[in-house]
Amino acid sequence: MADVSRLPAAVVEYWDWQRHAACRGMDLAVFFHPDGxxxxxxxxxxxxxKQVCASCPVMTACRDWARSVQEPYGVWGGESxxxxxxxxxxxxxxxxxxxxA
Ligand code: SF4
Known part of the structure; x- marks a missing residue:
């Protein structure tokens, strides 16, 4: 089960960058591994x-977010x-x- 304790609150300013994601609407199977x-x-x-991420306008925000919440799965911000x-x-x-001092 996913640990959601590190996720930020449901406040628009924490999530707004996702509206500009290059991967928006893409097949999630590109970013998350299937079983086995x-x-x-x-x-x-x-x-x-990573090729998709390389042209994404919010790559830095995405990578920083994934690091901050210690996202355990997927490619985020060009990082596996x-x-x-x-x-x-x-x-x-x-x-x-x-x-x-
Ligand atoms: S950096 Fe990659 S995973 Fe993150 S929003 Fe952009 S395309 Fe999606």
């Missing part, structure tokens, strides 16, 4: 999704779930620094 997907199909699907998982794991391992 393996290589090389997976790599081809992810590359195709594996890339996002790796980045978030690295961030958790990095020591927190406090700004100099």
């Amino acid at each position: 997907e393996r290589e090389p199909s997976r790599g081809r699907r992810v590359d195709g999704a 779930e594996d890339e996002r998982r790796t980045l978030l794991a690295r961030r958790r391992r990095e020591p927190r620094t406090t700004p100099a």
